[in-house]
Amino acid sequence: MPWCEDCSKFWTPTSLNRDGTCPTCGRQIGEPAKVPWHFKLLVLATVLYLGFRAYQGFVLAQEHGVLLYVLAALAVAAAGAWVLVRRSSRRGSRLG
Ligand SMILES: [Zn+2]
Numbered sequence: 001m002p003w004c005e006d007c008s009k010f011w012t013p014t015s016l017n018r019d020g021t022c023p024t025c026g027r028q029i030g031e032p033a034k035v036p037w038h039f040k041l042l043v044l045a046t047v048l049y050l051g052f053r054a055y056q057g058f059v060l061a062q063e064h065g066v067l068l069y070v071l072a073a074l075a076v077a078a079a080g081a082w083v084l085v086r087r088s089s090r091r092g093s094r095l096g
Pocket residue numbers: 004005006007022023024025026027
């Protein structure tokens with residue numbers, strides 16, 4: 001249990017800031033939060049799997065002669081996502 005001398009207070013490890021500093025005074029009192037190796041492995045496996053499935057999808061679309069339509073739909077979806085991200089980040093900067 002991390003103890004902050006400046007604040008005379010115990011903190012639970014999860015209530016600390018992510019870099020292990022005290023939420024009140026910012027003093028280093030705990031270990032920085034690390035991403036566990038099995039989480040990175042899971043992300044890598046997910047990316048590889050989804051990439052393989054996307055490749056299969058492109059091959060299938062090419063076999064059926066609709067690859068251009070698929071790419072056009074993906075471009076539209078990407079543009080829509082880009083607009084949404086732009087809007088939400090602009091709203092966030094106005095608040096913060
Ligand atoms: Zn403190």
